[in-house]
Amino acid sequence: MPNLNIDFAGIKAPNPFWLASAPPTNTGYQIMKAFDAGWGGAVWKTLGVPVINVSSRYGSTNYGGNRMAGFNNIELITDRPLADNLREIEEVKKYFPDHAVIASLMVETKEEWMQIIKDVENAGADGIELNFGCPHGMCERGMGSAVGQEPAVLQTIVEWVMEAANIPVITKLTPNISHIVDPGLAAVRGGTNAISLINTIKSIVGIDLDTYAPYPVVDGKGTNGGYCGPAVKPIALEMLKELTKHPEIQNIPVSGIGGIETWRDVVEFILLGAGSVQVCTAVMHYGFGIVREMKTGLEQFMIEKGYETIYDFKGKALPNVTEWKHLNLKHKVVANIDTNKCIGCDLCYIACDDGAHQAIRIPEENSNRIPEIIEENCVGCNLCSLVCPVEACITMEQRDNGKEHLTWDEKTKANEIPTSFNDDRAGGKHHFVPTVADALKHRK
Amino acid sequence: MSEYKRPTSEIEFKQNFAQKKPLMNPTEAAFESSKCLFCYDAPCITACPTGIDIPLFIKQINSGNLTGSAKTIYESNWLGNACGKICPTQELCEGACVFNHQDLPPIQIGRLQNFASSAAIKEEKKLFSPGTPNGRKVAIIGSGGAGIACACELRTMGYEVDIYEAKSKPSGLTLYGIAAYKITNQEVEDEINFLEKQMGLNFICDHPIENKTQLEKLEADYDAIFLGVGIGATARIGLPGEDKTNVVGAVEFIEELRLKHHHLTVPKKVVVIGGGNTAMDAASQSARMGAESVVLAYRRSKEDMGAYGFEYKLAISAGVESLFNAQPIKIIGNGKATGVQFIKTQVINGKLENIAGSEFILESDLVIKATGQAKQKHFLELIEGLELDNKKRIVVNESSFQCTNPKYFAGGDAVNGGAEVVNAAFDGKMAAQGIEQWLNR
Ligand SMILES: Cc1cc2nc3c(=O)[nH]c(=O)nc-3n(C[C@H](O)[C@H](O)[C@H](O)COP(=O)(O)OP(=O)(O)OC[C@H]3O[C@@H](n4cnc5c(N)ncnc54)[C@H](O)[C@@H]3O)c2cc1C
Ligand SMILES: Cc1cc2nc3c(=O)[nH]c(=O)nc-3n(C[C@H](O)[C@H](O)[C@H](O)COP(=O)(O)O)c2cc1C
Ligand code: SF4
Ligand code: SF4
Ligand code: SF4
Numbered sequence: 001m002p003n004l005n006i007d008f009a010g011i012k013a014p015n016p017f018w019l020a021s022a023p024p025t026n027t028g029y030q031i032m033k034a035f036d037a038g039w040g041g042a043v044w045k046t047l048g049v050p051v052i053n054v055s056s057r058y059g060s061t062n063y064g065g066n067r068m069a070g071f072n073n074i075e076l077i078t079d080r081p082l083a084d085n086l087r088e089i090e091e092v093k094k095y096f097p098d099h100a101v102i103a104s105l106m107v108e109t110k111e112e113w114m115q116i117i118k119d120v121e122n123a124g125a126d127g128i129e130l131n132f133g134c135p136h137g138m139c140e141r142g143m144g145s146a147v148g149q150e151p152a153v154l155q156t157i158v159e160w161v162m163e164a165a166n167i168p169v170i171t172k173l174t175p176n177i178s179h180i181v182d183p184g185l186a187a188v189r190g191g192t193n194a195i196s197l198i199n200t201i202k203s204i205v206g207i208d209l210d211t212y213a214p215y216p217v218v219d220g221k222g223t224n225g226g227y228c229g230p231a232v233k234p235i236a237l238e239m240l241k242e243l244t245k246h247p248e249i250q251n252i253p254v255s256g257i258g259g260i261e262t263w264r265d266v267v268e269f270i271l272l273g274a275g276s277v278q279v280c281t282a283v284m285h286y287g288f289g290i291v292r293e294m295k296t297g298l299e300q301f302m303i304e305k306g307y308e309t310i311y312d313f314k315g316k317a318l319p320n321v322t323e324w325k326h327l328n329l330k331h332k333v334v335a336n337i338d339t340n341k342c343i344g345c346d347l348c349y350i351a352c353d354d355g356a357h358q359a360i361r362i363p364e365e366n367s368n369r370i371p372e373i374i375e376e377n378c379v380g381c382n383l384c385s386l387v388c389p390v391e392a393c394i395t396m397e398q399r400d401n402g403k404e405h406l407t408w409d410e411k412t413k414a415n416e417i418p419t420s421f422n423d424d425r426a427g428g429k430h431h432f433v434p435t436v437a438d439a440l441k442h443r444k
Numbered sequence: 445m446s447e448y449k450r451p452t453s454e455i456e457f458k459q460n461f462a463q464k465k466p467l468m469n470p471t472e473a474a475f476e477s478s479k480c481l482f483c484y485d486a487p488c489i490t491a492c493p494t495g496i497d498i499p500l501f502i503k504q505i506n507s508g509n510l511t512g513s514a515k516t517i518y519e520s521n522w523l524g525n526a527c528g529k530i531c532p533t534q535e536l537c538e539g540a541c542v543f544n545h546q547d548l549p550p551i552q553i554g555r556l557q558n559f560a561s562s563a564a565i566k567e568e569k570k571l572f573s574p575g576t577p578n579g580r581k582v583a584i585i586g587s588g589g590a591g592i593a594c595a596c597e598l599r600t601m602g603y604e605v606d607i608y609e610a611k612s613k614p615s616g617l618t619l620y621g622i623a624a625y626k627i628t629n630q631e632v633e634d635e636i637n638f639l640e641k642q643m644g645l646n647f648i649c650d651h652p653i654e655n656k657t658q659l660e661k662l663e664a665d666y667d668a669i670f671l672g673v674g675i676g677a678t679a680r681i682g683l684p685g686e687d688k689t690n691v692v693g694a695v696e697f698i699e700e701l702r703l704k705h706h707h708l709t710v711p712k713k714v715v716v717i718g719g720g721n722t723a724m725d726a727a728s729q730s731a732r733m734g735a736e737s738v739v740l741a742y743r744r745s746k747e748d749m750g751a752y753g754f755e756y757k758l759a760i761s762a763g764v765e766s767l768f769n770a771q772p773i774k775i776i777g778n779g780k781a782t783g784v785q786f787i788k789t790q791v792i793n794g795k796l797e798n799i800a801g802s803e804f805i806l807e808s809d810l811v812i813k814a815t816g817q818a819k820q821k822h823f824l825e826l827i828e829g830l831e832l833d834n835k836k837r838i839v840v841n842e843s844s845f846q847c848t849n850p851k852y853f854a855g856g857d858a859v860n861g862g863a864e865v866v867n868a869a870f871d872g873k874m875a876a877q878g879i880e881q882w883l884n885r
Contacts, residue, residue, distance in 0.1 A: 065479070066478075262503070262506075262507035263507060263509060264507050264508060286482050286484075287484050289482075289484065290482070292497075292500055293500055293503045293504060293507065293509075296500075296504065296509065296512045296515070296516070297504065297507060297509040297512055299512075300509050300511055300512040300515075301509075304511075341471075389471070390471045391469070391470035391471040391474055392470065393471075
């Protein structure tokens with residue numbers, strides 16, 4: 001059986017599954033339940049000067065029959081007195097000495113930072129997470145993402161914290177910024193022991209069509225919230241990679257957050273260099289029990305690949321994430337339809353004809369609606385295989401011999417790239433386009 | 445009138461006995477698994493006699509962890525694949541699925557279960573291994589669901605296990621008794637082989653335990669003995685003419701059918717006596733074997749039948765006719781049955797009574813008695829201090845499955861009087877834990 005133990009910047013945990021700082025970590029009661037269910041760590045709901053929350057706090061993006069593909073909230077940091085939280089941290093550590101309890105903090109002045117760090121250390125927290133992320137409410141008061149978006153301010157606060165802290169410090173970043181490396185570098189330069197990301201993304205999930213107010217509606221009004229859940233995973237993975245590939249940041253442990261729900265998500269974050277993962281929405285949807293799917297899946301993956309610890313594959317995908325200009329222009333795939341599986345929905349046809357490259361036709365003589373790929377036109381974009389509702393019905397097949405390699409970068413150096421508007425070297429020259437008559441044949 | 449032609453080849457047999465729960469394809473599995481809500485404290489789990497973590501194995505299918513899914517299933521139920529196919533899921537897990545409350549079809553739990561477990565079987569995934577030998581030995585009598593589950597569970601704890609089986613193949617009624625359209629012989633055997641390979645099960649077939657000397661030897665050689673003997677042959681009902689040649693018990697009929705397939709000839713006119721699930725299975729299968737007419741005769745009303753509604757519907761859809769309030773009084777014919785004489789019944793003041801003068805005869809060249817199986821009373825009485833209840837079921841402690849003779853443990857049909865394979869699988873597993881606890885006391 002693989003060993004899931006981790007040492008994350010000196011914070012030890014029985015496994016990499018941590019709860020993100022959010023409602024699931026509001027109380028000691030919840031965190032103890034979570035540890036019992038199999039979670040290895042928890043980042044306490046952000047502590048600070050307690051707030052007052054509004055009623056009606058969450059909104060969601062449903063997709064088809066699926067609820068909460070994306071989730072947004074306008075909640076602030078903890079609204080419970082600090083003393084209650086501290087007492088409960090102590091209690092949790094008493095029952096679960098080997099699990100990681102990390103205190104998330106957000107305060108304003110240097111004095112407040114000094115005080116609260118001492119308090120959580122005394123309560124027995126294993127680490128501190130600095131919340132520079134909230135993109136709603138707290139930022140209006142100069143905290144949260146307001147700090148995360150100002151690298152210089154962020155660095156100063158990290159420096160204050162590093163002066164005072166005796167336990168590992170994780171800096172949590174906001175994704176509401178165009179270059180995640182800037183706050184990442186600021187955190188590293190400020191001396192942080194680790195980074196975590198992402199916090200939520202500024203969002204409006206919808207408008208009520210009767211009251212004309214954005215969700216979640218608070219007495220006829222609303223405000224932007226923070227977006228999270230499965231929909232944000234791709235954004236989180238990208239930002240994670242930006243940090244884990246950066247020469248000045250790559251040696252700093254990063255805790256991956258954003259849209260994690262299944263073992264597969266967990267493995268993907270680790271493959272891009274995460275040293276632990278944090279989860280909020282999946283728990284808010286399914287409860288702590290969701291961890292049993294992640295855990296059994298991670299273990300099965302490790303058994304099948306022969307890995308003993310997560311460090312055996314941490315970051316293993318990073319060498320394969322490169323810049324566009326280094327991709328092989330000689331690689332060629334084309335779509336192939338398994339006619340035995342095809343159910344004739346013709347989504348692939350219309351996706352390609354209207355939405356892509358006119359490389360699929362429906363033979364006129366055929367009554368079963370099974371389309372055909374026009375290989376000469378197929379640019380290998382994947383679209384049809386992505387829309388096809390049947391498992392493994394459209395597959396992308398390699399057509400190059402695998403021996404040739406030529407990149408944009410190499411082409412540029414060799415002066416072989418198109419440079420004028422009507423350059424003969426254009427990639428799409430000679431690409432077949434149907435006629436005007438074809439375009440208008442359905443006109444009534 | 446039956447709609448099936450008599451099968452004359454294995455291919456035709458397979459067509460007539462097309463599987464009620466065919467294997468899902470990957471698209472169906474992806475769609476179906478994506479619909480499960482992952483309910484908290486899910487009612488489907490509670491409704492499964494073995495308590496399989498259903499939302500977990502379904503989510504594992506959906507997230508592409510098929511092997512983990514199979515592991516989840518087998519961790520609770522050593523006959524996970526067979527049960528997915530043969531469990532009356534409408535009455536169990538699927539009947540409890542929350543979707544029923546919004547008039548939506550429930551998640552197809554049984555078929556999803558098979559999707560995962562059969563993949564593991566086909567790819568020979570090693571999910572479990574025997575525990576480190578603990579030096580203890582247990583004898584198991586009977587290799588039905590109960591015996592196999594007990595054996596597998598004991599093996600994980602390091603026990604040496606010998607399974608004594610009277611028949612020439614392991615599996616009990618899973619192989620010999622279940623309707624052929626619910627599971628194929630190959631599927632049953634593949635699962636047993638799969639378990640045998642990873643758990644190292646020692647089947648000693650063609651080896652009935654039938655006398656005191658054998659029992660004493662087992663008692664001397666083993667630390668504990670598990671009785672998974674099921675129930676016996678079809679009981680006599682004491683009907684005049686019952687001994688005529690073409691009067692058979694349902695269990696015996698089905699066993700022959702499972703073994704011979706199209707080589708078994710079912711004559712034109714079949715009468716099945718009984719109103720339970722076994723009667724439905726016998727009638728359904730007679731129709732599928734091409735009998736021209738199959739009449740299901742039950743002495744009480746339709747509402748009183750013990751069979752599940754869906755099993756009755758299945759029989760009717762196979763072309764079976766039903767006859768209610770008809771009490772058989774005699775089998776007629778000269779050495780060979782040619783018909784059954786019935787008398788009509790009605791309920792008067794809550795009592796079933798025959799209606800005088802209402803006798804009639806139904807022609808028949810095969811009479812199938814589905815009126816209950818005899819218990820293994822004779823055999824069980826050879827065991828000293830083994831208490832049986834008034835229905836001749838073995839009395840056990842309800843959590844440890846230990847018998848009144850403490851060396852013995854028991855489970856399955858022999859204890860519950862005849863339930864489902866899934867109950868046998870649960871009992872066997874629990875009994876193994878009971879044995880472990882008792883030997884470590
Ligand atoms: C017609 C019919 C249809 C059924 N359909 C279904 C169904 O669709 N779904 C479902 O879940 N259940 C069904 N059942 C019930 C199910 O088959 C039983 O509940 C289950 O098989 C019980 O398992 P068991 O291990 O207790 O006994 P069995 O499966 O009966 O196994 C007992 C084994 O012990 C052996 N044995 C007995 N005595 C001795 C001895 N003295 N020495 C050595 N070996 C011995 C027998 O040969 C047999 O192999 C059906 C039953 C019948 C009769
Ligand atoms: C209701 C809610 C409240 C949150 N509160 C906090 C918080 O107090 N501190 C914090 O650092 N992040 C907070 N977050 C952000 C989460 O910790 C996490 O970064 C984000 O939700 C992305 O993870 P997910 O996709 O798994 O939900 C909150 C998120 C939600 C949904
Ligand atoms: S989830 Fe709980 S707190 Fe929130 S609205 Fe429902 S009952 Fe109220
Ligand atoms: S999308 Fe898939 S199923 Fe639909 S027509 Fe195309 S190949 Fe067939
Ligand atoms: S009750 Fe139905 S929806 Fe809920 S977990 Fe079980 S199978 Fe899934």
